[in-house]
Amino acid sequence: MGFRVSMLAFAAVSAMACGAGAAHATAFLGTDTFKDDGTTNNGLNFTASYNTPSISFSEAAGQTYSTSDLLTIRSMDTNNPILGNSTAKDNVEVDFAFTSPSSGSGSVSGSGNETVYSVFGVIAGSDGSISWNNPGAITFSDGAVLDVSLGTATFSDDGSSDSAVISASFKDVKDPTATAVPEPMSIALLGTGLFGLGLVARRRRA
Numbered sequence: 001m002g003f004r005v006s007m008l009a010f011a012a013v014s015a016m017a018c019g020a021g022a023a024h025a026t027a028f029l030g031t032d033t034f035k036d037d038g039t040t041n042n043g044l045n046f047t048a049s050y051n052t053p054s055i056s057f058s059e060a061a062g063q064t065y066s067t068s069d070l071l072t073i074r075s076m077d078t079n080n081p082i083l084g085n086s087t088a089k090d091n092v093e094v095d096f097a098f099t100s101p102s103s104g105s106g107s108v109s110g111s112g113n114e115t116v117y118s119v120f121g122v123i124a125g126s127d128g129s130i131s132w133n134n135p136g137a138i139t140f141s142d143g144a145v146l147d148v149s150l151g152t153a154t155f156s157d158d159g160s161s162d163s164a165v166i167s168a169s170f171k172d173v174k175d176p177t178a179t180a181v182p183e184p185m186s187i188a189l190l191g192t193g194l195f196g197l198g199l200v201a202r203r204r205r206a
Contacts, residue, residue, distance in 0.1 A: 024060060024175075025058040025059055025060050026058065026059065026060065026101050026144065026172065026175055026176060027056075027057075027058045027100055027101060028055070028056070028057055028058070028059070028065075028098060028100060028101065028146070028170070028172075029054070029055070029056050029098060029099055029100035030054075030055045030096055030097055030098030030099065030100075030104065030138075031053065031054060031055060031096070031097055031098075032050065032052075032055060032070065032071065032094050032095065032096050032097075033094070033095045033096075033097070034046075034047075034048035034050075034071060034073065034092070034093070034094050034095075035092070035093050035094075035095070036090050036091075036092055037090070037091040037092065037093055037109075038089065038090025038091045038092070038112075039090070042079075042088045042089075042090070043077055043078040043079040043086075043088055044075065044076070044077050044078075044079070044088035044089070044090050044112075044114050045075070045076045045077075045090070046073055046074070046075050046076075046090055046092055046112050046130075047073070047074050047076070048071045048072065048073045048074070049071065049072050049074070050070075050071050051069040051070060051071055051072060051165070052067055052069065052070050052071070055067075055070075055096075055098075055170075057170065059170075059172045060172060060175070061172050061173070061174060061175045062171075062172065062173075063171070063172055064169050064170065064171040064172075065169065065170045066167065066168070066169040066170075067167060067168050067169075068165070068167045069165050069166075069167065070094075070150070070166050070167060070168040071094070071165075071166050072163055072164070072165050072166070073092070073112070073130060073153070073163065073164050073166055074162070074163040075112065075114045075128055075155070075162050075163070077114045077116050077126060079116050082118065082120060085115050085116060085117045085118070086115070086116050086118070087113060087114070087115040087116075088113065088114055089111060089112065089113045089114075090111070090112050090113075091109065091110070091111055091112075092109070092110050092111065092112050092130065093107055093108070093109045093110070094107060094108050094110075094150060094166075095107045096136075096138050096148065098138060098140065101140060101142055101144055101176050102140045102141040102142040102144070102176065103140065103141050104138050104139060104140035104141065104144065104146070105138065105139070106136050106137050106138030106139060106146070106148065107136055108132050108133065108134065108135070108136035108148055108149070108150050109132070109133050109136070110130060110131055110132035110133055110150065111130070111131060112128060112129065112130040112131075113128050113129060114126060114127075114128035114162065115127055115128060125156065125157065126156065126157055126162055127154070127155065127156035127157070127162065128154070128155055128156075128162055129152065129153065129154040129155070129164075130152065130153050130154075130164060130166070131152045132149070132150040132151075132152065134148075134149035134150060135147040135148055135149045135171070136148050136149075138170075140176065142176040142177055143174065143175075143176055143177035144172070144174055144175055144176045145172075145173050145174040146170050146171065146172060146173065147170070147171040147173050148168060148169070148170050148171075149168070149169050149171075150166055150167070150168050151166055151167035151168065153165065153166055
């Protein structure tokens with residue numbers, strides 16, 4: 001009986017050790033904040049509304065979580081040339097703050113532009129685009145790292161106010177620092193010890 005018990009215990013310990021090294025999903029929870037870092041006197045201003053106020057997902061290392069509507073960015077351009085067009089540019093940035101799996105932060109910077117077309121002071125249309133310096137890194141206090149990339153958007157309108165929906169992807173490039181996994185030799189020694197205990201118990205009963 002002791003022999004069977006020791007062998008079952010050895011199998012259980014081996015299974016637990018193998019499971020410890022398997023990939024596991026990490027839960028991430030955070031928020032994003034948009035800001036326009038450009039000059040305030042060029043007539044162009046970008047603002048944002050948050051389609052996904054809370055960023056929540058679970059993934060393992062190497063996996064990527066994507067959302068097609070992280071936020072909507074709107075450009076307001078007060079430039080109004082008498083005839084022709086006027087282009088303004090601003091630097092933009094999205095900052096990320098996470099609370100799970102630990103405290104983490106990072107950002108992605110980019111640039112946006114808007115061109116207004118006017119005929120004798122009447123705005124005939126406008127268009128623009130936003131591009132990002134992808135990827136940005138979000139680092140966590142427990143060692144986890146996410147790479148975040150934002151989607152490039154273009155927009156156009158028949159007035160001076162345009163908007164674009166921004167997508168985002170979060171790639172888990174490094175899991176939180178894991179508890180050390182027992183080495184194979186340690187597992188073998190533990191199994192041998194259990195085997196020996198089983199033999200001793202068997203002889204005592206004989």
